[in-house]
Amino acid sequence: MRKYAYHELSLLQYILLIHGTQIGIGVLTLPRELAEHAGTDGWLSMFFGWGVSVLVSLVITNMMKLHPDKTITDLLTLLLGKWLGKVASILMSVYCAIAAIVVVVNSAFIINVWVLSQTPGYIIFMLFAIPIYIIIQGGLRIIARYSELVFYLTLWMPLLLAAALKDANWLHFLPIIKEGWQPILSASIYTVLPFLGFELAYFVYPFLKKKQHASLGIVVANTLTLLVYLHVTIICFAFFSPDEIKQYTWPTLNLWKVIEYSFLERIDIIFLAFYLFILSTTVLTYMYFAVFCTTQVFGNRDHRKHLIVLLLLIFVCLWFYTPSFMDLKKMTDIWSIAGVGFAFVLPVLLFGPIWLLQRKAGGKKA
């Protein structure tokens, strides 16, 4: 019984879907956060974040392997019974919704600051809602294709970013490990949030066509993400002076501001507009799984209605209350905490019971 066969993903799509989800607002702020806590040694912290993420994603993958045709919501229902399972699924949905909302509201806010300073946030959100609806209504298959395409469509960005390297000063990195390992370790907490997104393996695993490569896939996805972050962080650190970088909220965008061509100036505006593509992959996946969970709970087949409700809800909220930059920070923190819970703690807690469940079921069959 293959419930999810229609939306089968190839391995590449699996990798790029997760990778696309991971790369989000983190790219814009990460260099500053690292510089604040570990100076120019911050790039070393990335490896810790990466290592932890890879470990946990492998735990998740192995957990999902025990029940290859079930998503986390099915598993929770199996484990906790019908009603508690539904509650757990709703919690999952809320988590995904929070993630999606944080990213989408942040994007609207950044657009507001950088490009359209007078346009109200809810109107910008409304604009975003058009492609969001068009893509999510097609289901996971379309989202995966989209993530794949966006990956290729945005390959020029890191290359162009390297144009800033002509003004780079590599002396900023020396000496490596200035103050010992302590600040580097403490800064690695900040690399956790940027790696969030791998926990969607909870949901995506059953859709994967070639399940034997799932572990490889998720490691590759995490590594790709690491490379992107390293690239951005190192260029930022080389370009900005270690003390200066702390002045910027979004150093990556400031980096683009400097690049100028004879036919094009102020690339930051164009970059930011195109960066919406990268942000969209994060929003789309989280939002899809938010409505995916609710459709599972309510036994509804059509996720589009749920999606419309969610979009309208966000729109109305933004209409009545425009979040300030402090609210955004708080929201992001909430997401981080929830993310640590869902992505790092949950798999460790669940692995045992699910393994037992598998053994019990296996015993029955035999």
Added chain:
Amino acid sequence: MRALLRMIWSTVLVVMLSGCMDRIYLEDATLSLMVGLDVNEKNELLVYMTSPVFSEEAKEKSEEYGVRASTIRESRMGFDEIVTALTVSGKIQVLILGQRLLQHPDWFRLLDVVFRDAKFSVNARMVALDGPVSEMFEYRPKDKPRLALHVTKLIDTANYRNLTVKTRAQEFHRQMFEPGITPTITELRKEKRAVKVMGTAMLTENGVYAGLIEPRNTLLLQMMLHEKQGEISVTIPIQEQNDQKSIVAGKISFFVKGVNKKVKTTYRDGKFQFDVQMGLDVSISERMFPYNMEKDYKKLEKMMEAELRKDYDLLVKKCQAAKTDPFGFGLYARAYEYKRWKKIENDWPKAFSEAEVHFKPEVSIKGNGVTK
């Protein structure tokens, strides 16, 4: 359901159509291309601006205004009261700072809006003007394009020949925040009939004007900072014959084809020591005295090295005396002597003024032109 949604959708679209407020048509915008900041005798901030006029009916091609204001953003209000259209700051090419302003230690804070407002251009070239800024903005040359464009081009070309530095606002911001370097910006002067590039203005750590580096020394500074960039043509005297009556000085000019810089940083005797090794590949472009190149080119190389070392030493002395470090030796100190650096991090210029810098130019003549 679908029809209901469609109705909501269309109402929302109508709301959207009326709800976008960011539109400013190009013809409704007054693009400020050059902004000047100065203070008058009463220490009041004066902001100047010039912007192109598009209208065919107007005789002049650009308009210049100056207003008294306490901040740059506040000055926008003043400008909007005068100019035809809305003042926008996205295309500022040159930011001119008056000499009197540069005497005030806190003036950098005035530039906050440049970095805070995302719409502000950070690619404006920073200029220190030797004299009052009003002179500059009142200048309407007949034989030049719009003043702002002229000045922009002037700085860019002068920088290509390494007569001055080209410090854009972003770079200036970096130099201000980097403890290991002091800022340098272009220095201009309004002469009677033209705007002239004077060289490079050295600023102290908090932005106060500390002295001028002449164009010929700017060359040396640029080589130290960026190795080879643009076109480097050096002319130095060689004391071969001492004929007082000759109008032809014993000078030699050469292009620098490649620079290879190595800095060795040590800490000895309570001060930082920098050994700078500069490998220069040169090609001689002018020689004002007879010389047997084939036989004695080694000797000539040595003489050029000695001359360059002398120039460099003088330049460093001058900077040290002015308590500035335009070379960015602080970066090397941090990179290679981190523990010592940590102690003096907050007052690097003082530490630098005590440091010892040894230049070792190594000239290698690669070309001799088309005559012998």
Added chain:
Amino acid sequence: MAMRGWLRRKKTSAKDRMSRRSESHYVREIHDQLPDNIAELQRIFTLTPDLVIRQFNSLQVEGQIALVYLRSLADKNSINNNVLRPLLNQREGADKSLFELLSVGKVFTVYNFQSVETEILQGSSVLFIEGRKEALVVETHGWPQRAIEDPQLEASLKGAHQGFVETDAQNIALIRRYIPNRELKIKEIWVGERGATKLSVMFLADVANPDVLQELEDRIKLIEVDTILNTGELEEYIEDNPYSPFPQLITSERPDTVASHLLQGKIAVIVDRSPSVLIGPASFPSFFQNVDDYSTRWLVATFIRMLRYLAFIVATFLPAIYIALISFNYEVIPLDLILSIGESREKVPFPPLLEALLMELTLEMLRESGIRLPAPIGQTVGIVGGIVIGQAVVQAGIVSNIMVIVVAFTAISSFIIPNYDMASAVRFIRFIMMLLAAMFGIVGIVVGLMALIGHLISLESLGVPYGSPLAPVRFSDWKDFIVRSPLWKMMDRPKGTRPIQEKRQGNNRLKGSEK
């Protein structure tokens, strides 16, 4: 809830109406008495002056014979020479059966009046014989036909100069000439209650994917209409997403194009009475390909392909980008350019959106007016458009000259797209993008692009992804996508159409070492 029901289109009731009408059909058997049959015929064909019922006796057949045909549709020569003459005059062939006497290619027997009616209306003649409960249908079609000419819409430089005509038999012949292979199968499906239209579904049985074929057949069988007048109508009934501006099936009037698509594993539908053939499943890139691509040098063809995609982008986004830059993001334009744009914009009294709409709409009108005019007048339209409007509008200061350049560039770009339907889609999308740009500047354009991409990748053609080989990415198909790689490199058929036989050709080039 009540409103919901009221707003929803009543699909079920429409179906009821259709089925009720089909009840009126004749499903009556043929009588054994000739007069009864004639009476029946006269009841079916009232007010049909071109119906001919000729009764005669023949030596070879016992009993009276009635020959029935429509004068307007049947070929009189064929009836005279091949039906009447053998039956009336021949004396020696007394031992031959009726079948052997009729010297016509296709003769068959029918047993009810429904078939009789259909056949007569298709131009065949029907023979009723006294005492037999059957009728003989003799194929004697003969209707006005056009000669085979150069295709009008899809002109080609190096390709064949034969285009489809309005007779499906001819069209099938044209295609079969390219693929004389027994695996080229044809399924006939009749569609339409009144003017039954014969659709011939053509495919290579060992290449085309049976699921896709099944999907296509199922969709065709669902159609219940009066008649299909044109291929375009059929396309609208069977395409996947009727709300999309993009063509989801290819229509072609070139037999070589159809043959090439058939060889790729696609399926062609030949609609009788229509000079174009429908091909599916289509993918987005296939609208940017042309037969000439395969007969020019591959490097040149690749360059032209790239030019076409560039033209697609330009034609879709250029006016939008202009609007966005002029009204929102002029920081992006370099200083010198901004000054010259500013000077030319200064005189113009309209906002950029209105200016652009004005020019774009003028252009669309010029284009539309030119299409259906005879060639000499069409040229006049071009002159009026180009000189009078282009020049005068700028001199009058209504439109800036940069805008005229933008519009002209856009127009030329949209002519480069080889497929008419795709070019029309681009024209339509351009206006949406312009609106978005006028509302949100570059952000609006990028979000529009996002929506466009989202739409393109969720589109399907006969259940096959439309965006292939871009989304889902199929690198093996990229050999014939932006790059037209050498033909001998394209060893496999494109996977985008899901062929069941993948290998297209063997290794046609010797490797260096094998020379």
